[in-house]
Amino acid sequence: LRDKYLSAIADAADESALETLRVQAVGKKGEINLKMRELGKMTAEERQVAGPKLNALKDEINSALAARKAALADVALDARLRDEWLDVTLPGRAAGRPMGSVHPISQVTEEISAIFADLGFAVAEGPQIESDWYNFDALNIPPHHPARQEFDTFYMHRDAGDNRPPHVLRTHTSPVQIRAMEKTGAPIRVIAPGRVYRSDYDQTHTPMFHQIEGLAIDRDISMAHLKWVLEEFFAAFFEIDGIKTRFRASHFPFTEPSAEVDIQCSWVDGQLRIGEGDGWMEVLGSGMVHPHVLKSAGVDPDQWQGFAFGLGIDRLAMLKYGIPDLRAFFDSDLRWLRHYGFSA
Ligand code: PHE
Numbered sequence: 001l002r003d004k005y006l007s008a009i010a011d012a013a014d015e016s017a018l019e020t021l022r023v024q025a026v027g028k029k030g031e032i033n034l035k036m037r038e039l040g041k042m043t044a045e046e047r048q049v050a051g052p053k054l055n056a057l058k059d060e061i062n063s064a065l066a067a068r069k070a071a072l073a074d075v076a077l078d079a080r081l082r083d084e085w086l087d088v089t090l091p092g093r094a095a096g097r098p099m100g101s102v103h104p105i106s107q108v109t110e111e112i113s114a115i116f117a118d119l120g121f122a123v124a125e126g127p128q129i130e131s132d133w134y135n136f137d138a139l140n141i142p143p144h145h146p147a148r149q150e151f152d153t154f155y156m157h158r159d160a161g162d163n164r165p166p167h168v169l170r171t172h173t174s175p176v177q178i179r180a181m182e183k184t185g186a187p188i189r190v191i192a193p194g195r196v197y198r199s200d201y202d203q204t205h206t207p208m209f210h211q212i213e214g215l216a217i218d219r220d221i222s223m224a225h226l227k228w229v230l231e232e233f234f235a236a237f238f239e240i241d242g243i244k245t246r247f248r249a250s251h252f253p254f255t256e257p258s259a260e261v262d263i264q265c266s267w268v269d270g271q272l273r274i275g276e277g278d279g280w281m282e283v284l285g286s287g288m289v290h291p292h293v294l295k296s297a298g299v300d301p302d303q304w305q306g307f308a309f310g311l312g313i314d315r316l317a318m319l320k321y322g323i324p325d326l327r328a329f330f331d332s333d334l335r336w337l338r339h340y341g342f343s344a
Pocket of ligand 1: 173285309
């Protein structure tokens with residue numbers, strides 16, 4: 001009996017064969033149990049010899065079953081590992097499939113962020129649907145200030161009886177100045193890239209476009225620091241050492257004094273050349289952060305001061321990569337994206 005089962009178990013080809021053997025040998029109505037029933041008919045002496053033997057045989061068969069089961073599982077696992085083997089070093093099957101590209105706006109946003117990261121600026125963020133307090137009031141633009149009209153603001157619709165504060169699609173990234181200062185206080189050095197919205201549309205205006213806000217607040221930051229930071233930035237961005245900038249006195253409610261900044265450029269044979277000649281191209285607005293703005297954000301203007309600027313990402317992308325029409329950025333024309341896009 002013993003040899004019959006042990007060799008059958010060792011030869012069992014799979015789990016179901018093993019289960020059949022288990023039932024035959026040690027199952028309720030299996031051969032061992034049948035033999036155990038016969039113990040009753042034996043004499044006491046015979047029983048004392050046969051009983052332990054049968055029990056030992058039962059144990060032995062049970063462990064042989066378990067061992068064979070484990071061995072079969074190992075074999076199955078080996079087979080799976082062999083069949084499902086994957087060479088992760090093989091090149092992907094890219095050939096023939098269309099590859100996407102990085103949009104010039106994303107590319108330029110990355111380039112600008114990297115340059116300002118080198119200059120010690122962290123990245124801050126704010127919502128695109130902004131309360132009019134952050135977009136205007138906190139930036140020293142009270143409700144009836146004429147500057148509100150200049151922005152061509154998109155207002156969010158509110159039903160009568162809706163008591164939530166009025167919201168707008170942010171018209172600039174400047175509200176992120178307030179949010180960033182509320183969050184970390186002074187000193188602070190951040191940029192805030194993102195989408196902004198104004199109701200405007202022609203070759204150089206789209207209702208959605210992109211800005212990067214800059215903000216540096218410390219004990220004694222001055223216009224000189226602003227000028228140095230921007231000149232470093234333009235030199236790095238356009239890869240032109242010593243590119244000239246021009247600061248023109250201007251007005252923004254949230255800076256005092258304010259300056260619009262132009263970079264040196266010229267037109268040669270209908271081609272725009274950055275950093276050459278005696279023409280100028282406006283690229284950003286800037287100034288010393290107005291004390292009212294610091295106060296709105298909970299920063300004490302008697303102890304802290306600094307500069308802010310806002311530049312148009314789309315405009316800089318057009319200038320750097322020679323893209324003539326702003327609207328093409330957002331047409332999703334695949335031929336345009338293939339031509340002006342960057343490989344990932
Ligand atoms: N928010 C201004 C705009 O969108 C730009 C700006 C930012 C000017 C910061 C001064 C300081 O026109």
